[in-house]
Amino acid sequence: MAAEKMALAKAINESLRRALESDPKVLVMGEDVGKLGGVFRVTDGLQKDFGESRVIDTPLAESGIVGTAIGLALRGYRPVVEIQFDGFVFPAYDQIVTQLAKMHARSLGKVKMPVVVRIPYGGGIGAVEHHSESPEALFAHVAGLKIVSPSNASDAYWMMQQAIQSDDPVIFFEPKRRYWDKGEVNPEAIPGPLHTARVVREGTDLTLAAYGPMVKTCLEVAGAAAEEGRNLEVLDLRSVSPIDFDAIQASVEKTRRLVVVHEAPVFFGSGAEIAARITERCFYHLEAPVLRVGGYHAPYPPARLEEEYLPGLDRVLDAVDRALAY
């Protein structure tokens, strides 16, 4: 496959295909991942080419999906499981939190858990309840899990490769509203480390830190702010656990202001962790408190209200103004 422009969902599909081809231990499992190719078609065509023993339509049981993936991993397989939507991961939460996360430590390092849990997450697609949530903080709080979220097709391709190769469980949050966004994917390129952040737009006045679906929003914010003469830096964190604090620190030491943006509720969210650590690390550099923009302390609202709930251009710009006003 030569370098090619493709949608983010297709990039994950190509990445899974490559993993299935190159390692017979890799398995794809989940509800409707076979003939249907997943409800978002991320696994389209994989069962046709790799058969039902590699690309497995599972019973409708998320605890069962993750629990059996743990067993398969114990037996030397590398399962990549799909949870159909963010809100449906909770039946599997027990297996992920009490078992998957802790197996390596409990076995004194003897057992590895190379399981990838793919979760299409986040809102903005006008869905019914339980189809638009951002539960990453609930997983980040648990030691033993690594959590990543790509924002573009190239990262989706490469981060999936790296997640599958990781011997640790990786919760792979896929920004579903960006599934159809196209970007260049070069399968020959040498990717950076999985957990490093990347400056996606250089700037001097303020740092916007985001991951997954909000990176695009922040780039739009930076574009809009540029028209008002503001020069914002945008950082794509790419990984939520671990978080590349060095990269944030470097950026904040330059811009002296930080706004963290995510879709998940602000309260006890990843922005809170970033704000606390960066305040500690950069106290004397900061010209303004670290501000956060995200969801409210309320259930994810019905579709007709999600534009109010989700951080959009205006809300982020508002925070940028507030930070710059200090």
Add this chain to the structure above:
Amino acid sequence: MTVESTAARTPRRSASTKSTAGKRTTARKGTGAAPGTDPQLVQLLTPEGERVKNAEYDKYVAAITPEELRGLYRDMVLTRRFDAEATALQRQGELGLWASLLGQEAAQIGSGRALRDDDYVFPTYREHGVAWCRGVDPTNLLGMFRGVNNGGWDPNGNNFHLYTIVIGSQTLHATGYAMGIAKDGADSAVIAYFGDGASSQGDVAESFTFSAVYNAPVVFFCQNNQWAISEPTEKQTRVPLYQRAQGFGFPGVRVDGNDVLACLAVTKWALERARLGEGPTLVEAYTYRMGAHTTSDDPSRYRGDEERLAWEAKDPILRLRRHLEASNHADEAFFAELETESETLGRRVREAVRAMPDPDHFAIFENVYADGHALVDEERAQFAAYQASFADGQGD
């Protein structure tokens, strides 16, 4: 590239149906068993509309009047009409999503009409026909699909709980509610609806365990519509679903889900058991989802048309119509009148949906807690100030 296909080793639909559903009869062919030919399938009306005798279940519908039969027919026709209207409204962009019940009218109306007012219903997201039987205004069901609310009715108003989207969860709520009824010494019963796919969830197994252990007055009503999105029932189970009950210590029965009379009779029987303190029952209504899983789904990717055509021949509405006509229980005037009523309902639903206002922005912060919460108050105030900044023209 190593391409391995194990399709040949995986049991196919017909094979597994055969191996698990007992004796294969000549009339059964292709995918899904033909109702009427399965000795384990309770049926009172054949697809041709002929009344067949059933020693065990006849008594539950023996007293049914022609008027009540027409009532069942009316329920099914109007429910189908409502469903078709909702599907059309989704296509017109008025609803974000719709989960059609097309083909499952008999299972829902039959079971729904078996209930007493004081019974309690725990539905999934497709029980529009049961909602109809409970007297829930059908337009109330559309709010969550339009995206103006996440529920939208008072469950206690009609003893009809909110739709549950997370698969299987409600079977535990139903069991708990039933445990409460038993504690209260009441003789009401509970019915929990779920699908063949949902039967794989741990919650469903746990609800079976709890209801058996506590002898809870609950009827588990599984609509086996053959598919869980793209996955056929044999991706969930190797034994017919109704047989699962046995392992938990309560009876299970498979009923022709396209036969409204049989669904009515079997559900009445199961409810009676519950009321008499005999505990839970699993009813598997063997039926078919004629349409897509939801309006977002594309069934052509995983199933062929032949299957649907075979099931169309067993259409639940057509079946009762044939019976009504053959027994002279309904005349042309009845059908014509119903057609008019159906048009009126369609218009009412269309108008109601179009008139449904978007929710107030502050609804985000409403009812997050029953007792209130300081953080919500704070965020609501911030939100208000932010909104006001636009109104003042300062926001941009």
